[in-house]
Amino acid sequence: MHHSRPSVSQDDSIFSEVGVRTEGDTWDIVSSVGVTALGVAAARALETAQPDALVRDEYAARFVAASGHAEMNRWLNDPAALDDMPMPPVVMGYRSKFFDDHFAAAAAAGVRQAVILAAGLDARAYRLDWPAGTVVFELDQPKVLEFKREVLADIDVRPAADRREVAVDLRDDWPAALLDAGFDPSAPSAWSAEGLLPYLPGAAQDALFERIQRLSAPGSRVATDMITDATGLDRLADQEAEVMRRSPMAGINVTELFYTDERTDPDIWFAANGWTTESLSIPQLAERYERALPELPEALAPLVDLTRYVTAVKPGKP
Numbered sequence: 001m002h003h004s005r006p007s008v009s010q011d012d013s014i015f016s017e018v019g020v021r022t023e024g025d026t027w028d029i030v031s032s033v034g035v036t037a038l039g040v041a042a043a044r045a046l047e048t049a050q051p052d053a054l055v056r057d058e059y060a061a062r063f064v065a066a067s068g069h070a071e072m073n074r075w076l077n078d079p080a081a082l083d084d085m086p087m088p089p090v091v092m093g094y095r096s097k098f099f100d101d102h103f104a105a106a107a108a109a110g111v112r113q114a115v116i117l118a119a120g121l122d123a124r125a126y127r128l129d130w131p132a133g134t135v136v137f138e139l140d141q142p143k144v145l146e147f148k149r150e151v152l153a154d155i156d157v158r159p160a161a162d163r164r165e166v167a168v169d170l171r172d173d174w175p176a177a178l179l180d181a182g183f184d185p186s187a188p189s190a191w192s193a194e195g196l197l198p199y200l201p202g203a204a205q206d207a208l209f210e211r212i213q214r215l216s217a218p219g220s221r222v223a224t225d226m227i228t229d230a231t232g233l234d235r236l237a238d239q240e241a242e243v244m245r246r247s248p249m250a251g252i253n254v255t256e257l258f259y260t261d262e263r264t265d266p267d268i269w270f271a272a273n274g275w276t277t278e279s280l281s282i283p284q285l286a287e288r289y290e291r292a293l294p295e296l297p298e299a300l301a302p303l304v305d306l307t308r309y310v311t312a313v314k315p316g317k318p
Contacts, residue, residue, distance in 0.1 A: 037120030037144060038064060040195060042072040043092035054093030054289055055100065059123040059152065066151045088294045091304075094285040095225065098309045099194050100128060102223035106190035107131050111221065113189045114161075115139070115178065117208075118170060118196040121148055130161035137181055139174055142167035170196075171204070175211050188219035188314075197226050202263030209269050218316020222275070224266050227306045270312035277312045285309060 045060035047053050064072050103114055103124060112134045116122050119138035130136070136159070138145065145165045168177040179185070191212055197205055212222060267277040282304050286293040296304060 035069075036195070038067050038069060038072060040092065041121040042075060043087070043089060044096055045076055047089035047093040047096065050089055050093070052291065054090065054291060055096035057096070057123055057127060059126060059157070060121070062155065063121045063148065063151055066147075066154075087296070087300060090286075090291050090294065091282065093291065094282060094289060095194070095309070097289055098225075098280075098285060099192050099223055100124070102192065102221065102311060103128060103190055106188075106221045107134065109188075109219065109221075111188045111190045111219065113137070113184065113187060115183070115189055115191045117191065117193045118199075119148075120144060120195075122194070123148075123152075125159040125161050125163040126152065126157055128160060134161040135182065136161045136163050137166055137178060137183055138163065139166045139168055139170065139178065141169060170200075170208065175215060178215070183215070185215045186217055188217045188221075189215070190220070191216070191222045193222070193224040195225060197224060197263075197266070202261045205263050206269070209266070209273075213273055216314050218314055220314045222266075222270065222312045223310065225307060225309050226266050227303070228265060228308055265308070266310045267308070267312070270310075275312040275314050277310060280309045281305075282307055282309075 041057075041060040041063045044055060044057045045064060047055055048057050048060060061076055064076055067073075106114070107130065112131065114124075114130075114134065114136045116124065116136065116138050119140045121144075122138070125136040125138065145167050149165070164181045166174070166177050166181045168174045183189070193208070200208065216222075265279075267279040271277045280288070283293060293304075
């Protein structure tokens with residue numbers, strides 16, 4: 001079925017005008033932003049291995065193994081390495097369960113199309129219990145999607161929903177690519193932007209939200225995470241080198257990939273546009289999921305203190 005496209009405002013040009021790091025840069029799973037997706041998979045694998053894990057992602061370790069990334073594979077294959085891990089696996093557990101619960105709540109409310117922006121090595125199309133008829137759209141760089149597809153093909157696993165890859169740069173006209181893949185803007189949708197916003201300049205973040213707003217029918221839902229004061233990340237600098245040296249992301253200075261310009265917090269943006277929002281801190285998620293937050297190195301305290309998990313629901317029924 002063909003659907004007319006929502007009107008595109010001049011703001012859509014912001015993604016071609018404001019690049020991420022360098023204009024038009026691309027990446028695969030072992031370079032730049034792609035490596036952070038691999039690091040997230042490593043963290044999910046470590047949490048999955050915990051006896052009281054908040055998330056069970058049996059595919060995460062396979063992605064890390066297939067990447068050949070020596071340091072991340074060392075962490076997964078050396079149980080003793082967890083003893084001095086600066087960011088405990090449960091922190092990724094909080095994050096993963098938050099987004100899992102978001103999609104589960106949307107499905108329970110009757111939403112049957114999900115859009116995972118910057119999908120990375122997200123395997124939710126395979127590991128979540130999707131209702132019949134659900135379509136899951138995964139948007140990311142072509143090389144990242146290709147890597148994931150090849151790894152999963154090797155183990156002959158099938159998605160639990162109608163999974164559709166949308167190979168596109170989020171700085172380009174991704175709404176057109178999404179619509180071409182069969183997205184129905186007249187039906188409610190569930191969106192996730194997990195671990196994405198720090199890698200966008202503030203203006204590009206606003207443009208992303210505006211596009212989601214135009215594509216979302218009443219009853220749609222959005223989930224994202226954010227750093228409330230990105231400039232606060234500068235406080236990580238003093239101890240960052242030692243922390244990162246001992247992490248599964250060794251060799252990657254993630255904060256150098258972040259944009260720290262001023263921006264509107266997602267909960268404020270969506271509330272101003274008529275959505276009902278909720279914002280939760282990491283300690284609040286720890287309480288909700290009944291998994292205590294361990295003591296963290298001083299260098300990581302700002303990151304934990306400033307992180308929020310946001311959901312927004314557009315008024316109206318699916």
